[in-house]
Amino acid sequence: xxxxxxxxxxxxxxxxxxxxxxxxxxxxxxxxxxxxxxxxxxxxxxxxxxxxxxxxxxxxxxxxxxxxxxxxxxxxxxxxxxxxxxxxxxxxxxxxxxxxxxxxxxxxxxxxxxxxxxxxxxxxxxxxxxxxxxxxxxxxxxxxxxxxxxxxxxxxxxxxxxxxxxxxxxxxxxxxxxxxxxxxxxxxxxxxxxxxxxxxxxxxxxxxxxxxxxxxxxxxxxxxxxxxxxxxxxxxxxxxxxxxxxxxxxxxxxxxxxxxxxxxxxxxxxxxxxxxxxxxxxxxxxxxxxxxxxxxxxxxxxxxxxxxxxxxxxxxxxxxxxxxxxxxxxxxxxxxxxxxxxxxxxxxxxxxxxxxxxxxxxxxxxxxxxxxxxxxxxxxxxxxxxxxxxxxxxxxxxxxxxxxxxxxxxxxxxxxxxxxxxxxxxxxxx
Amino acid sequence: xxxxxxxxxxxxxxxxxxxxxxxxxxxxxxxxxxxxxxxxxxxxxxxxxxxxxxxxxxxxxxxxxxxxxxxxxxxxxxxxxxxxxxxxxxxxxxxxxxxxxxxxxxxxxxxxxxxxxxxxxxxxxxxxxxxxxxxxxxxxxxxxxxxxxxxxxxxxxxxxxxxxxxxxxxxxxxxxxxxxxxxxxxxxxxxxxxxxxxxxxxxxxxxxxxxxxxxxxxxxxxxxxxxxxxxxxxxxxxxxxxxxxxxxxxxxxxxxxxxxxxxxxxxxxxxxxxxxxxxxxxxxxxxxxxxxxxxxxxxxxxxxxxxxxxxxxxxxxxxxxxxxxxxxxxxxxxxxxxxxxxx
Amino acid sequence: xxxxxxxxxxxxxxxxxxxxxxxxxxxxxxxxxxxxxxxxxxxxxxxxxxxxxxxxxxxxxxxxxxxxxxxxxxxxxxxxxxxxxxxxxxxxxxxxxxxxxxxxxxxxxxxxxxxxxxxxxxxxxxxxxxxxxxxxxxxxxxxxxxxxxxxxxxxxxxxxxxxxxxxxxxxxxxxxxxxxxxxxxxxxx
Numbered sequence: 001x002x003x004x005x006x007x008x009x010x011x012x013x014x015x016x017x018x019x020x021x022x023x024x025x026x027x028x029x030x031x032x033x034x035x036x037x038x039x040x041x042x043x044x045x046x047x048x049x050x051x052x053x054x055x056x057x058x059x060x061x062x063x064x065x066x067x068x069x070x071x072x073x074x075x076x077x078x079x080x081x082x083x084x085x086x087x088x089x090x091x092x093x094x095x096x097x098x099x100x101x102x103x104x105x106x107x108x109x110x111x112x113x114x115x116x117x118x119x120x121x122x123x124x125x126x127x128x129x130x131x132x133x134x135x136x137x138x139x140x141x142x143x144x145x146x147x148x149x150x151x152x153x154x155x156x157x158x159x160x161x162x163x164x165x166x167x168x169x170x171x172x173x174x175x176x177x178x179x180x181x182x183x184x185x186x187x188x189x190x191x192x193x194x195x196x197x198x199x200x201x202x203x204x205x206x207x208x209x210x211x212x213x214x215x216x217x218x219x220x221x222x223x224x225x226x227x228x229x230x231x232x233x234x235x236x237x238x239x240x241x242x243x244x245x246x247x248x249x250x251x252x253x254x255x256x257x258x259x260x261x262x263x264x265x266x267x268x269x270x271x272x273x274x275x276x277x278x279x280x281x282x283x284x285x286x287x288x289x290x291x292x293x294x295x296x297x298x299x300x301x302x303x304x305x306x307x308x309x310x311x312x313x314x315x316x317x318x319x320x321x322x323x324x325x326x327x328x329x330x331x332x333x334x335x336x337x338x339x340x341x342x343x344x345x346x347x348x349x350x351x352x353x354x355x356x357x358x359x360x361x362x363x364x365x366x367x368x369x370x371x372x373x374x375x376x377x378x379x380x381x382x383x384x385x386x387x388x389x390x391x392x393x394x395x396x397x398x399x400x401x402x403x404x405x406x407x408x409x410x411x412x413x414x415x416x417x418x419x420x421x422x423x424x425x426x427x428x429x430x
Numbered sequence: 431x432x433x434x435x436x437x438x439x440x441x442x443x444x445x446x447x448x449x450x451x452x453x454x455x456x457x458x459x460x461x462x463x464x465x466x467x468x469x470x471x472x473x474x475x476x477x478x479x480x481x482x483x484x485x486x487x488x489x490x491x492x493x494x495x496x497x498x499x500x501x502x503x504x505x506x507x508x509x510x511x512x513x514x515x516x517x518x519x520x521x522x523x524x525x526x527x528x529x530x531x532x533x534x535x536x537x538x539x540x541x542x543x544x545x546x547x548x549x550x551x552x553x554x555x556x557x558x559x560x561x562x563x564x565x566x567x568x569x570x571x572x573x574x575x576x577x578x579x580x581x582x583x584x585x586x587x588x589x590x591x592x593x594x595x596x597x598x599x600x601x602x603x604x605x606x607x608x609x610x611x612x613x614x615x616x617x618x619x620x621x622x623x624x625x626x627x628x629x630x631x632x633x634x635x636x637x638x639x640x641x642x643x644x645x646x647x648x649x650x651x652x653x654x655x656x657x658x659x660x661x662x663x664x665x666x667x668x669x670x671x672x673x674x675x676x677x678x679x680x681x682x683x684x685x686x687x688x689x690x691x692x693x694x695x696x697x698x699x700x701x702x703x704x705x706x707x708x709x710x711x712x713x714x715x716x717x718x719x720x721x722x723x724x725x726x727x728x729x730x731x732x733x734x735x736x737x738x739x740x741x742x743x744x745x746x747x748x749x750x751x752x753x754x755x756x757x758x759x760x761x762x763x764x765x766x767x768x769x770x771x772x773x
Numbered sequence: 774x775x776x777x778x779x780x781x782x783x784x785x786x787x788x789x790x791x792x793x794x795x796x797x798x799x800x801x802x803x804x805x806x807x808x809x810x811x812x813x814x815x816x817x818x819x820x821x822x823x824x825x826x827x828x829x830x831x832x833x834x835x836x837x838x839x840x841x842x843x844x845x846x847x848x849x850x851x852x853x854x855x856x857x858x859x860x861x862x863x864x865x866x867x868x869x870x871x872x873x874x875x876x877x878x879x880x881x882x883x884x885x886x887x888x889x890x891x892x893x894x895x896x897x898x899x900x901x902x903x904x905x906x907x908x909x910x911x912x913x914x915x916x917x918x919x920x921x922x923x924x925x926x927x928x929x930x931x932x933x934x935x936x937x938x939x940x941x942x943x944x945x946x947x948x949x950x951x952x953x954x955x956x957x958x959x960x961x962x
């Protein structure tokens with residue numbers, strides 16, 4: 001079975017490709033790149049990508065799929081459906097499932113569920129410590145063998161610098177990046193929104209930027225000490241971006257990601273107490289948002305990741321300070337990246353592909369992904385940079401509807417998603 | 431379709447549409463002082479002045495809200511505030527229903543939304559709500575057809591407390607414009623402080639706050655950073671010492687100190703608090719000679735306020751309670767359809 | 774109150790001196806019927822009843838050398854149309870500084886029409902205590918056929934039979950530019 005993606009504009013930073021090419025897919029792999037002049041194989045189905053951008057499949061390196069344990073919020077099947085509808089060909093679920101993904105059996109279970117669903121690829125992230133309780137190291141080697149691509153205790157970051165140091169030393173042995181949700185809970189405890197003018201105004205307890213920055217700096221020092229690859233999850237403050245910028249200058253193996261809501265919204269969105277503005281790290285100040293934009297533009301920030309965190313409506317209709325942290329993001333991320341970044345001149349299309357595909361594949365060492373060079377896996381995201389559309393949360397494929405972007409209009413979207421050579425999502429044409 | 435609602439207690443813009451759509455009564459929310467203009471605040475205070483006399487009558491009741499239902503929905507205990515609202519509702523002939531919901535119903539799985547919709551199905555005209563979480567009245571106002579009155583939400587606002595404080599100050603000082611008001615204590619966790627800061631600065635007073643740095647963050651003046659008096663004087667100042675706040679003040683407002691703040695390591699002990707931050711006669715002597723002392727109650731005597739200060743004629747705590755009824759009558763009247771008075 | 778904008782004056786029924794004469798006569802009648810000014814308590818109904826009550830008090834004092842008690846009622850909270858369309862009434866202060874118990878109350882208003890205002894005033898008065906007697910004095914009575922309640926005045930300045938679509942305006946110097954009573958109708962009629 002052959003598929004020819006014809007007449008598209010191909011962007012692949014790995015191959016320094018940024019022009020018109022046809023791409024031939026065979027048996028789930030990229031078989032060849034054809035010039036427009038070349039004769040097309042007669043036996044290939046043709047996908048006309050005229051006016052569209054053809055990019056290596058987007059990889060969301062930070063999602064929560066809630067399975068096993070909280071299937072009322074999301075399942076691997078529903079999460080993967082939302083992923084491909086948003087243009088993501090691969091997703092990396094965090095280990096805060098129930099039970100926690102701290103062993104090879106659960107890692108394998110997640111991958112098998114995803115294979116059954118047959119939509120997006122799932123590359124699980126294993127726990128750093130058993131039950132993510134910050135004390136004993138989890139079996140990283142076994143999880144890696146089962147398919148885990150990184151380790152993290154995500155929302156329950158390892159509080160002890162001593163344990164974190166050993167975790168980094170050990171993870172480095174297996175070439176696993178250590179992903180850290182940087183939050184010193186002794187500083188952030190009880191906080192529900194960014195600490196600043198808005199939190200004072202609204203009478204809500206603040207999560208200070210300091211809580212994030214103190215842990216980012218700690219992790220940088222530990223990375224220098226251990227030589228481990230540290231990846232900072234959802235970076236959100238100006239101070240944290242600057243710290244990573246300096247660490248990169250020094251040559252440390254530090255990478256980081258930013259979430260679409262952090263480059264789009266600020267804490268002023270919390271006015272009105274909509275619990276869909278509550279997430280950790282919280283929506284920060286405009287200064288912080290500007291720093292995220294600068295980091296996305298100058299290369300300090302390596303990846304865009306959604307931190308897709310589905311929660312049931314019953315939980316989100318609690319009081320602001322009792323509602324759980326997190327919003328869904330898989331279906332809005334590409335729209336936001338186009339609207340807020342590309343069309344506002346913050347980044348160009350090549351950089352968008354780096355942030356959403358090339359870099360995540362490199363950070364997680366996903367062989368054959370993040371590129372379209374012949375021989376690589378045929379995971380492809382096809383983009384229409386100009387399509388104007390609006391997101392309706394009621395039509396979301398995610399089981400949860402906790403998005404602050406309901407009804408928001410975007411310019412630019414992923415129109416077709418191809419995973420392992422198969423079209424798994426095609427947007428209805430307008 | 432739900433009628434268009436306003437976030438503030440006055441919204442004259444929608445008045446005419448309300449009248450033409452034939453809604454029998456306008457319903458207006460009082461969610462906070464922050465949303466109100468100075469003229470709105472004065473309108474409520476002037477209305478409250480006209481309600482004062484009712485409590486001195488032989489029959490302390492007028493038929494204004496006959497047939498209306500006011501639900502006092504208290505998720506947090508407060509005998510004083512609830513009683514004051516209940517008396518206010520009853521003196522207006524409304525049917526007042528008290529509902530106390532402990533946070534245990536949350537563990538039963540009932541969400542705030544469920545509670546609101548269930549109450550709404552019983553068609554109350556006004557819901558007076560107190561909750562330990564900021565923003566609960568705002569969320570209720572979005573779903574409820576009843577007028578929502580905030581009786582204190584978390585650390586956000588307690589608008590009727592600020593209004594009764596303002597009424598007390600007006601009664602004793604004639605006006606609020608140009609006064610210096612010191613607010614001392616646990617500022618950061620205090621809804622009373624927030625509502626008072628908004629109200630007093632909107633009406634032209636200079637507010638100075640002080641207390642332990644752990645409870646009075648230096649950047650608290652951010653609260654109304656965008657506002658400045660024509661004189662160039664700052665409407666809100668954060669003082670390093672209690673003495674600086676009290677010096678030459680016309681009004682000294684003392685906040686209640688919550689004992690649990692000590693457990694959370696905001697200060698080491700109640701006795702140390704009383705020595706360094708409590709209102710003693712010596713500290714009060716720094717204020718203007720005719721300065722008055724307010725406290726939202728209940729007082730911790732000997733901690734945030736010395737007993738002899740609390741019992742002195744300068745302390746107007748009982749006046750505050752008295753005016754509380756008039757203010758709440760005015761708020762209930764306005765929330766369910768009345769118009770504010772002009773002096 | 775109807776908006777003044779669309780009103781056209783049909784005829785003027787009283788000028789300042791006619792009003793003054795009517796009030797003088799009312800004062801005399803009140804004193805006669807009550808055998809003097811002893812125990813009299815004049816209570817004006819906001820708004821235009823208030824200056825009328827003040828003037829009657831002064832005239833009674835001039836006749837009898839006794840200053841009757843005097844008070845103000847704001848009947849807003851007792852209105853029976855509070856919950857009808859567009860009510861939004863503004864509350865003003867009621868000022869009854871003296872006890873009403875055992876007093877001879879003279880309620881004073883400018884115009885007696887449907888009787889509903891007087892009903893509200895009576896209800897409110899009773900909430901203040903138990904007067905010995907309540908009488909009603911009005912400057913203008915528009916006629917018993919307009920009455921919606923069994924209420925009539927004890928003292929009437931002038932009886933003016935009117936149609937329903939006509940409006941009687943009592944203008945007093947405390948609120949208006951002139952001192953007069955006129956019959957008006959809406960310009961659209």
